[in-house]
Amino acid sequence: MKIVLAYSGGLDTSVLLKQYILAGHEVVAMTANLGESDMVSGEGSQDALEAVRRKALALGAKDAVLIDARERFIQEYAYKALAANARYQGVYPLSAALSRPLIAQLLVETAAAHGYDAVAHGCTGKGNDQVRIEVGVRAAAPHLKTLAPLRDTPLSRPDALAYAQAHGVPVSQTAAKPYSVDANLWGRSIEAGVLENPWNAPPEDAFDWTATPGTEPAGGSEVIIAFERGVPSMNGRTGADLVFELNRIAGANGVGRIDMIEDRVVGLKSREVYECPGSVTLIEAHIALERLVLTRDELRTKAGLDQKYAEIIYDGQWSAPLRGALDAFNAQLAQRMTGEVRLALIRGRAVVTGSRSPFALYDESLATYGHGDRFRHDAAGGFIEIWGLPVAAGAAKAAAAAERSTPTLV
Numbered sequence: 216m217k218i219v220l221a222y223s224g225g226l227d228t229s230v231l232l233k234q235y236i237l238a239g240h241e242v243v244a245m246t247a248n249l250g251e252s253d254m255v256s257g258e259g260s261q262d263a264l265e266a267v268r269r270k271a272l273a274l275g276a277k278d279a280v281l282i283d284a285r286e287r288f289i290q291e292y293a294y295k296a297l298a299a300n301a302r303y304q305g306v307y308p309l310s311a312a313l314s315r316p317l318i319a320q321l322l323v324e325t326a327a328a329h330g331y332d333a334v335a336h337g338c339t340g341k342g343n344d345q346v347r348i349e350v351g352v353r354a355a356a357p358h359l360k361t362l363a364p365l366r367d368t369p370l371s372r373p374d375a376l377a378y379a380q381a382h383g384v385p386v387s388q389t390a391a392k393p394y395s396v397d398a399n400l401w402g403r404s405i406e407a408g409v410l411e412n413p414w415n416a417p418p419e420d421a422f423d424w425t426a427t428p429g430t431e432p433a434g435g436s437e438v439i440i441a442f443e444r445g446v447p448s449m450n451g452r453t454g455a456d457l458v459f460e461l462n463r464i465a466g467a468n469g470v471g472r473i474d475m476i477e478d479r480v481v482g483l484k485s486r487e488v489y490e491c492p493g494s495v496t497l498i499e500a501h502i503a504l505e506r507l508v509l510t511r512d513e514l515r516t517k518a519g520l521d522q523k524y525a526e527i528i529y530d531g532q533w534s535a536p537l538r539g540a541l542d543a544f545n546a547q548l549a550q551r552m553t554g555e556v557r558l559a560l561i562r563g564r565a566v567v568t569g570s571r572s573p574f575a576l577y578d579e580s581l582a583t584y585g586h587g588d589r590f591r592h593d594a595a596g597g598f599i600e601i602w603g604l605p606v607a608a609g610a611a612k613a614a615a616a617a618e619r620s621t622p623t624l625v
Contacts, residue, residue: 217241217331218362219322221278221348224267225396228335229274229377230345231364233384236275244271244279245325249288249314250400255422255458274384280325285400285455288317288532292495293401293458298445298545299497299524306475307487308494309528310402316533319351324358337364339369341479347531354534372407394421400458402471402491413486418476423491424466426565431468435561437568437616438464440500442556445549447497458493465492469563496565500556500602503567508574511523520544572586 218235222244235242252263261423264281270277292313302308322334334352340363349361352621370378371393379386393406403424409415419427438461439509452460465471471492476484505514519542527538554572558565580589 216333219243219245219331219334221318221322221328221336222246222271224270226375229384230378230387231337232274233285233361233382242276243329244276245322246281247283247321250285251398254462281518281533282321289455289458292317295542297497297501300502301525301528303529304477305523306473307489308402308491310399310491311397311404312528313401314399315347316351319348321353321354323356333360333362337365340366341481346480351533366509397584400455400488401494405488410486410488413476413533417488422490425472425492426467426469428469435468435559436464437559439555439557440555441553442504461493465496465560470560470565499567500558500563503556503570504552504554507570507577509573
């Protein structure tokens with residue numbers, strides 16, 4: 216069989232690639248550069264991912280393709296989620312979940328380029344990513360066969376490590392540090408090992424992008440995020456370059472550590488640890504600007520729709536028509552999302568300290584309690600009379616009904 220394998224170079228996909236080669240299949244290993252190597256090796260570095268590509272060839276892949284999808288990921292996926300302030304269960308910025316529909320699309324495009332009729336992934340039967348990738352492939356190319364060998368024949372982490380050792384497959388995981396890590400510019404997720412017990416505090420060796428509490432720079436850092444119709448920039452940096460820089464600055468101040476129990480698509484709960492310094496900072500800034508320029512009804516409506524948008528991403532429904540409809544709603548509001556937000560990155564938090572916009576609905580002359588107050592205080596009484604009319608009428612009717620039902624004492 217001719218197969219395009221989504222290949223990260225980690226334990227599971229390396230073992231899977233070797234198994235396919237030994238079984239006589241022809242495999243193209245497809246690796247997507249979504250920015251993890253930038254965070255590990257320095258801005259613009261391709262060394263780490265080039266090593267992944269060479270590793271796939273050494274294991275026997277017929278070809279190994281490395282696709283630079285960093286800008287595509289940020290512009291077409293992450294920034295759409297940013298417009299919805301998307302955080303699953305109000306916490307997780309969906310870094311891994313956002314990358315899966317793009318990986319599915321890249322698998323489809325690579326299969327078409329090589330004339331292959333099957334794609335494969337290394338997801339297990341209890342994870343979310345199997346849903347996201349397979350639904351994405353079906354949406355883009357329903358004729359392709361999608362293989363999930365680690366779902367059909369589960370392989371424990373100790374068994375996978377033993378297989379890798381027995382077949383000369385180099386991996387970075389060890390029995391002492393068996394974390395499963397997935398990373399892109401929008402965030403880094405860590406699971407497995409001691410993290411599977413929710414009572415265990417995450418060990419410091421699980422973190423890589425964020426400073427240990429107490430070691431951040433004294434006084435923190437300050438950044439100003441500019442938005443032009445909802446699209447962020449900072450000191451001339453845009454797109455993937457901006458997110459990389461925010462990961463660096465906010466991470467150095469301990470921003471973006473997340474430890475949560477989340478509800479997976481397949482129904483079970485899991486303990487997940489994340490590092491999302493850049494995305495957390497951008498979402499906080501975006502929310503602050505929305506509060507400045509959107510009306511009360513827009514904010515109330517959007518809050519519910521934002522939660523739904525996060526669920527759509529997490530549940531693997533990126534290709535659903537509803538997501539496109541919500542994108543159109545957010546794009547309409549983004550016409551007024553121009554301005555600047557100042558944040559203090561300090562002691563693990565991104566704290567908004569100021570915002571301004573030409574579309575700001577805040578009017579100091581109406582809000583002030585000092586001189587120059589233009590608010591019509593005398594109009595408030597009439598407003599309360601009308602605003603409270605349904606409540607007052609209802610209370611009067613209830614009182615009258617209670618009086619009628621009270622027995623008369625003779």
